[in-house]
Amino acid sequence: MSRNVLFIHGAGDGGYEADKLLAASLQKELGAAYKVHFPKMSQDETESFFGWDWPKQIGKEISSIKGEIILVGHSLGASMLLKFLSENKIKKQIVGVFLTAPPFWSGDEDWVQPLKLSEDFHSNLPKDVPIFFYQCKDDEEIPFSQFNRYKREFPRATFREIKNGGHQFNNDLSIVTIDIKSL
DSSP states (O other): OOEEEEEEOOOSTTHHHHHHHHHHHHHHHHOTTEEEEOOOOOOOOOHHHHHHHHHHHHHHHHHHSOSOEEEEEETHHHHHHHHHHHHSOOOSOEEEEEEESOOOOOOSOGGGGGGOOOTTGGGGSOTTSOEEEEEETTOSSSOHHHHHHHHHHOTTSEEEEESSOTTTGGGOOHHHHHHHHTO
């Protein structure tokens, strides 16, 4: 029986299409022992919609997968996974959470409020589930300072700094698959 990986893609113009290469990288590197699920998330491009609808859709996707699950997210998808996990009781057995280039939403603007994590988000995350963060230093979309903010806010997680690869990790998530296989 294969292990299930749910990959939540990023947003923006062609986010699903761009992240198909990341999902393919995961599947190739993980091999036949894993099945990567790659659902297309809602395409409403307003941030407030993402903040309300994506966590609901993530919950449905998690519920639809039988057995234990590994969660992987990229960019907005990673931040929405974190939001979902910190605001909901999870009944599924989550083996690990792997977040690539997640933005750390902040500010007082109305549109950003539904995207933000609660101040104590880290205390609401599953305690027995390993959580990994990945960021390329040359990411042109998400400032590296946001990765460092996660480090300060959530020191019990594992953080992997990557020298280069841009926002799309050069379409190669082999560093993530090494950590997944180590579980």
